[in-house]
Amino acid sequence: xxxxxxxxxxxxxxxxxxxxxxxxxxxxxxxxxxxxxxxxxxxxxxxxxxxxxxxxxxxxxxxxxxxxxxxxxxxxxxxxxxxxxxxxxxxxxxxxxxxxxxxxxxxxxxxxxxxxxxxxxxxxxxxxxxxxxxxxxxxxxxxxxxxxxxxxxxxxxxxxxxxxxxxxxxxxxxxxxxxxxxxxxxxxxxxxxxxxxxxxxxxxxxxxxxxxxxxxxxxxxxxxxxxxxxxxxxxxxxxxxxxxxxxxxxxxxxxxxxxxxxxxxxxxxxxxxxxxxxxxxxxxxxxxxxxxxxxxxxxxxxxxxxxxxxxxxxxxxxxxxxxxxxxxxxxxxxxxxxxxxxxxxxxxxxxxxxxxxxxxxxxxxxxxxxxxxxxxxxxxxxxxxxxxxxxxxxxxxxxxxxxxxxxxxxxxxxxxxxxxxxxxxxxxxxxxxxxxx
DNA sequence: ACTACACCTAGA
DNA sequence: CTAGGTGTAG
Numbered sequence: 001x002x003x004x005x006x007x008x009x010x011x012x013x014x015x016x017x018x019x020x021x022x023x024x025x026x027x028x029x030x031x032x033x034x035x036x037x038x039x040x041x042x043x044x045x046x047x048x049x050x051x052x053x054x055x056x057x058x059x060x061x062x063x064x065x066x067x068x069x070x071x072x073x074x075x076x077x078x079x080x081x082x083x084x085x086x087x088x089x090x091x092x093x094x095x096x097x098x099x100x101x102x103x104x105x106x107x108x109x110x111x112x113x114x115x116x117x118x119x120x121x122x123x124x125x126x127x128x129x130x131x132x133x134x135x136x137x138x139x140x141x142x143x144x145x146x147x148x149x150x151x152x153x154x155x156x157x158x159x160x161x162x163x164x165x166x167x168x169x170x171x172x173x174x175x176x177x178x179x180x181x182x183x184x185x186x187x188x189x190x191x192x193x194x195x196x197x198x199x200x201x202x203x204x205x206x207x208x209x210x211x212x213x214x215x216x217x218x219x220x221x222x223x224x225x226x227x228x229x230x231x232x233x234x235x236x237x238x239x240x241x242x243x244x245x246x247x248x249x250x251x252x253x254x255x256x257x258x259x260x261x262x263x264x265x266x267x268x269x270x271x272x273x274x275x276x277x278x279x280x281x282x283x284x285x286x287x288x289x290x291x292x293x294x295x296x297x298x299x300x301x302x303x304x305x306x307x308x309x310x311x312x313x314x315x316x317x318x319x320x321x322x323x324x325x326x327x328x329x330x331x332x333x334x335x336x337x338x339x340x341x342x343x344x345x346x347x348x349x350x351x352x353x354x355x356x357x358x359x360x361x362x363x364x365x366x367x368x369x370x371x372x373x374x375x376x377x378x379x380x381x382x383x384x385x386x387x388x389x390x391x392x393x394x395x396x397x398x399x400x401x402x403x404x405x406x407x408x409x410x411x412x413x414x415x416x417x418x419x420x421x422x423x424x425x426x427x428x429x430x431x432x433x434x435x436x437x
Numbered sequence: 438a439c440t441a442c443a444c445c446t447a448g449a
Numbered sequence: 450c451t452a453g454g455t456g457t458a459g
Contacts, residue, residue, distance in 0.1 A: 030453075151455095153453070153454080154452095154453085154454040154455060155451085155452060155453090155454055155455085156452065156453080156454090157451095157452050157453085158452095158453090160452090219455090219456095223455080223456095271455090271456085272454090272455065272456085273455080274454055274455045274456085275454090275455095276453075276454060276455085277454075277455080280453090293453080294453090295453040296451095296452085296453055296454090297453075298453090299453085345453090
């Protein structure tokens with residue numbers, strides 16, 4: 001009782017079912033790479049199983065404040081900290097601003113439960129698995145941060161991406177403020193500095209590329225500097241340093257109002273941005289919920305089902321194929337197809353297994369997915385190669401993801417005739433990078 | 438328009 | 450050898 005109260009002391013409360021938002025899931029599934037996560041030590045070990053007290057604190061640094069979040073099954077707890085040097089803003093107005101940021105960032109106006117219902121109605125595969133992916137929704141991220149984060153994501157893993165994004169902040173933005181870890185006021189030993197994400201003008205400097213390479217960014221170092229420079233060159237650098245959004249950032253934000261196809265064309269002009277990265281940015285920061293980024297798993301399976309009708313499965317993913325796959329998945333899941341795909345595939349990456357977010361995987365789950373009930377085709381699923389059977393939880397989850405994807409595609413190919421196929425050819429429209437129309 | 442292939446780096 | 454790719458030259 002007292003312990004529970006202590007864990008939310010100083011926080012404002014926003015009633016919110018866990019099924020609408022699971023911070024533990026959403027903040028670690030590879031959407032944003034900049035949240036700090038702190039396990040909270042329980043006062044009494046006995047209450048460890050008490051699900052009504054928060055187990056973690058999550059922190060995120062904005063331009064003017066650090067947002068701190070905790071969660072229980074029925075509420076989100078929030079508070080924010082501003083630099084003491086700045087204008088003394090009274091708590092109520094400050095937290096009102098924080099709340100409105102939260103609503104926007106987590107897109108709380110979107111009813112996730114309703115979406116789950118819709119996806120369940122449309123797709124038997126989703127219906128069968130929905131219980132395992134509760135509270136997973138898309139963030140509405142800052143476009144520039146999202147763009148650079150996903151430029152970092154090519155041929156890369158979440159862990160390293162997070163490290164790189166953090167390096168960008170600490171290297172190129174002065175610390176906004178420092179905070180001790182949540183639990184303890186253990187002196188100043190654990191204090192951590194919080195840095196906002198750097199603006200385009202700072203990253204556009206020529207020497208940035210070399211420095212980022214030194215920091216281990218690899219070939220992405222040049223992409224980042226070049227993209228930042230392209231944006232700044234095209235839209236101008238800030239008249240006064242330190243002011244709010246730079247022209248380049250505002251321009252990126254305007255892509256939200258454009259059609260998906262047009263916004264994508266703009267993004268593809270930037271260095272290090274191919275179809276996959278562009279689609280991630282569209283989905284996660286540009287209000288384009290129907291966009292389905294085609295990752296390697298979907299990629300492979302799509303090739304298998306749509307690559308070459310009969311010949312070798314070695315077909316590459318071409319822009320047309322990519323479009324076709326995307327269109328077909330929209331036909332399965334609807335206008336929030338990108339969200340649905342994220343729930344099913346983005347969510348169960350490695351990070352999850354270690355956080356106990358997924359319910360135990362039934363031993364027969366793979367078979368169950370492969371031979372779903374209902375209207376799914378009876379086409380037998382190719383069983384996982386015996387050589388891969390290392391029998392770890394991770395491996396099981398990974399295999400299942402592939403199985404789910406394959407099941408969806410099998411259903412697609414079975415209902416081929418009924419599916420409306422109209423897709424635009426992107427390549428035709430992107431005449432040339434780095435050049436106007 | 439489609440196909441190869443190199444590219445940085447950390448970790449199985 | 451791959452990890453949730455992209456630029457570039459044939």
